[in-house]
Amino acid sequence: MKHFLTLADYSKTEILEIIDLAIKIKKETKEKIFKKYMPTKTLAMIFEKSSTRTRVSFETGIYQLGGVGLFLSSNDIQLGRGEPISDTSRVISSMCDIIMIRNDSQKELKEFASYSKVPVINGLTDKFHPVQLMADYLTIIEHNKEKDLKVAYIGDGNNMTHSWLMLASKLGFDLNIATPKGYEVDQDILEQALKFAKISGAKIKTFYDPKDAIKDVSVVTTDTWVSMGQEDEKAKRLKDFKGFMVDTKLMKLAKEDAIFLHCLPAYREYEVSSEIFEKYSDIIFNEAENRLHAQKGIMVYLDRLRDTKD
Ligand code: CP
Ligand code: NVA
Numbered sequence: 001m002k003h004f005l006t007l008a009d010y011s012k013t014e015i016l017e018i019i020d021l022a023i024k025i026k027k028e029t030k031e032k033i034f035k036k037y038m039p040t041k042t043l044a045m046i047f048e049k050s051s052t053r054t055r056v057s058f059e060t061g062i063y064q065l066g067g068v069g070l071f072l073s074s075n076d077i078q079l080g081r082g083e084p085i086s087d088t089s090r091v092i093s094s095m096c097d098i099i100m101i102r103n104d105s106q107k108e109l110k111e112f113a114s115y116s117k118v119p120v121i122n123g124l125t126d127k128f129h130p131v132q133l134m135a136d137y138l139t140i141i142e143h144n145k146e147k148d149l150k151v152a153y154i155g156d157g158n159n160m161t162h163s164w165l166m167l168a169s170k171l172g173f174d175l176n177i178a179t180p181k182g183y184e185v186d187q188d189i190l191e192q193a194l195k196f197a198k199i200s201g202a203k204i205k206t207f208y209d210p211k212d213a214i215k216d217v218s219v220v221t222t223d224t225w226v227s228m229g230q231e232d233e234k235a236k237r238l239k240d241f242k243g244f245m246v247d248t249k250l251m252k253l254a255k256e257d258a259i260f261l262h263c264l265p266a267y268r269e270y271e272v273s274s275e276i277f278e279k280y281s282d283i284i285f286n287e288a289e290n291r292l293h294a295q296k297g298i299m300v301y302l303d304r305l306r307d308t309k310d
Helices: 012-030 053-064 085-095 106-115 130-142 159-171 187-200 210-214 231-240 274-279 281-309
Strands: 042-047 068-073 098-102 120-122 150-154 174-178 204-207 219-222 259-262
Touching (some): 012 130, 012 159, 012 281, 053 068, 053 281, 085 106, 106 120, 120 130, 120 281, 130 159, 130 281, 150 159, 150 210, 159 174, 159 187, 204 210, 259 274, 274 281
Parallel strands (some): 042 068, 150 219, 174 204, 219 259
């Protein structure tokens, strides 16, 4: 069973195949052609954390594909009261055709997938946010930045950074990461990316000074300094990330025609200045909309693989 838990499990060809599918489905959607790629299929969406984009895009996406979405907050299902992951997975996958999970543990996501009879999609964990990266790459293509692509990620070494590491190392583009000391990416994920990079030719570098990382890149990106579940560390983090805000002065060091991406939600005057956010807001909100199109591509791709196997 092919799941979508991390881009580490996908080849360059497979990633680009999904992107092509997303581009095709986006074009159809814009032309108001809603082909029923997944008639009567049910998507179960388990959320253990808050969400705006992930929930709305998956629920709208499956509906537009001819199926239906079930929103399952972990507070409302027995999983939240201690029913084992293995039982929950076997029950839900016996009734639904595809499952999306947002939780705080890549390990538990993997466990859930190992018991599932249907494809499981990572809707964000502590380690990765791969569906976001598919939308980000679609946005990069739409802004003609995919050739000689060089990305700078400025901020916390978190689930978004790890996902950028996977995308860059699989597709073979250059990635500079700047984090404060103590907020580096996970060493094992970096090592895995460096292994993939040897094959793809990606150049991956880590820095402590955002000015060094952002020099001459074509895409700049960041994410919140305080991820969901880290609220208690907020005061310390705001101090430790001083100097890491993507503002006009920093952005000037990137290529003149560089674009700025943000997965959202964005916290102005922390990881990004209001000025930079507004300057690139059309691109950022297109990136957000692309969650819908990219995820429709992912769902159709996984569903077709499953149909071939049935
Ligand atoms: N970017 C993202 O995943 O947003 P939500 O947390 O609103 O789903
Ligand atoms: N790093 C953030 C991403 C939100 C989409 C978090 O995990 O909260």
